Amino acid sequence: MRAVRSVWIWAAVACAAAFGLLGVVMVTYGDEIVLGVVAVGLGIAGVVAAMRSGVRVDESGVRERPFFGGGEFVAREDVAGVEERANVGSVLPSKVVVIVRCSGEEVALTSLAYYFGTPRRVRRLRATIEGWR
Incomplete structure (x- = not known):
């Protein structure tokens, strides 16, 4: 993990x-x-x-645990893709990683939001998830 x-x-x-x-x-x-x-x-x-907050990736899938509120789990076989988009829930102009499920539902990983340039941690996460397909 x-x-x-x-x-x-x-x-x-x-x-x-x-x-x-x-x-x-x-x-x-x-x-x-x-x-x-x-x-x-x-x-x-x-x-x-x-x-305890953050994103955890293992063989079974991706689990996000935000600082406030409950987390969400996306199984490895349920991941259709990963994208980076503008964070519509933020007042500031930040970007967020979004996991697209096979059903078309999107899961925003808000605990990894960033402002300038794609951080290395986001690039690694994206490479790991894209390597599953």
Whole structure:
């Protein structure tokens, strides 16, 4: 199994870890114990969510796990193609990898969205998926 992650995931991990450390400081040195415990819990949850997000590719297919929400699985034999398109769900002009199923349904891998130039991780993912056909 190979995991493909966006570089922004590491920024999310850093922010969540900083939030958790802020909670530790609040519990240790401040009077806000309840708020500090909540901040620690949210920091831990954020780090876990960021580390599990991404796209995983193995012999059975492609599984996307976004930072927020549930993931989606596309079986290897159900993949008809892979494309890169403008991300219509984004306010910023980003691009996203789209897996086209044999039924014609499209699955956008939003956790791999990018802005400028096709990143190496997207090129590798595309080559892997195109190698299945």
